[in-house]
Amino acid sequence: MDRIKAAQVFVAIVERGSLTGAAEALDMSRAMVTRYLAEVERWASARLLHRSTRRLGLTAAGETALAYCREMLGLAEQMALVADAEAAEPHGMLRIACVQSLAQAAVARAVAAYLQRYPRTAIDLQVDGRTVNLVEERIDLAIRITNQLDPNLIARRLARCASVVCASPAYLAAHGTPRRAEELSAHNCLTYSYFGKSLWRFTHDGEQLDIPVDGNLSANESLVLLEAAVEGAGIVLQPLHSAAALIASGCLVALLPGYQPQTLDIYGIYTSRQHLPATLRTLLDFLVEWFATDEGWAGLHEGFPR
Structure with missing residues (x-):
């Protein structure tokens, strides 16, 4: 059973003066209150209450247990405040x-x-x-x-992370500029080891195209492929945030207008x-x-x- 709840029930019994009073205060059946009281007594390995037809009284062990239960309930309330304190100022x-x-x-x-x-x-x-x-x-x-x-x-x-297909002016001068996504299969495409190494996905005129690509260089870091593309090694599919400045400066040329690479x-x-x-x-x-x-x-x- 939940010992925090059992401690709460024991304190309520003492404060209300009866098991029935504790049951009413906690919206609990009297049988459940009796079970929780038995749990506290098993936990303490001692009888905690003197029972009579008129009233309940604490034994010596009960006095000690009451103090501990109240202290435990106070600590439980403090634990509930930890999240509030952290939320007030993350650290x-x-x-x-x-x-x-x-x-x-x-x-x-x-x-x-x-x-x-x-x-x-x-x-x-x-x-x-x-x-x-x-x-x-x-x-x-x-x-x-x-x-x-x-x-x-x-x-x-x-x-979201948009992507762009691009290549250097030198590569395009030597190998031609693809006008359709399907033409990428005839070019040296630099591929990322962990994603889409052999298949680049586009949307064109509302249709999805899966284009198989291949090349002589792959890497597990996209910036390596970007630098290789600047040096004329081939065509690369890059996140827009990586390639935008190089496209703006003329070091790379954005390809395939009208074909949207997978976002x-x-x-x-x-x-x-x-x-x-x-x-x-x-x-x-x-x-x-x-x-x-x-x-x-x-x-x-x-x-x-x-």
């Missing part, structure tokens, strides 16, 4: 895992703004292209770009919904707000599906 360390491209383009700025809003918090940002094990590596939050979530994970969508979601992934720390809860709320309102990010993705 403590969070460990976050994120891929390099998104960390550089957005997450570093977002967490810097979060830390300014909540100065009692701290963040350890782990930048890595691989998928980390949150439990084994003590990661509080993993920020991932994906449309293929593990059903065993708990995730909150933070934003991915950015998720915050964590291990449990129960007892979510205020620091993690406020960070998730903050990131959703930040991605929606930051001029650099929101302006970059304006016009893309959200």
Whole structure:
């Protein structure tokens, strides 16, 4: 039985002067009150009440048990205040895992703004292209770009991530410019090891196209592929936040107007919904707000599906 509840029942019996009075005060059957009293006496290994036809009286052990039960109930009330105190002002360390491209383009700025809003918090940002094990590596939050979530994970969508197909002017001069998505199969396409290595997905005139691609270079970090594309190694499919500045500067050329590459979601992934720390809860709320309102990010993705 619940010992906190049993302690509450014992205190009510003493304060009301009878089992019937305690049952009425707690909206409980008298039989249940009797069971809880028996539980407290088994717990204390002593008889706690003198019973007579007129009144109940505490034994010496009962006096001691009453003091302990009241102290325990007071501590239980204090535990209920912990979450409220934390919610009032988030504090403590969070460990976050994120891929390099998104960390550089957005997450570093977002967490810097979060830390300014909540100065009692701290963040350890782990930048890595691989998928980390949150439990084994003590990661509080993993920020991932994906449309293929593990059903065993708990995730909150933070934003959308548009993509763009691009190549350097030098590559296009040497190999020609594809005008249709189907022509990508004849080009050297630089592929990401963890996602869509052989299939790039587009929407064109309301229809979905799955285009098989191949090339002589793949990598597990998208920024490596981006740099290789700048050097003329081939055609690359990149998050818009990584390629936009290089396209604006002329180092890369955006390809296939009219073909919309698959838009991915950015998720915050964590291990449990129960007892979510205020620091993690406020960070998730903050990131959703930040991605929606930051001029650099929101302006970059304006016009893309959200």
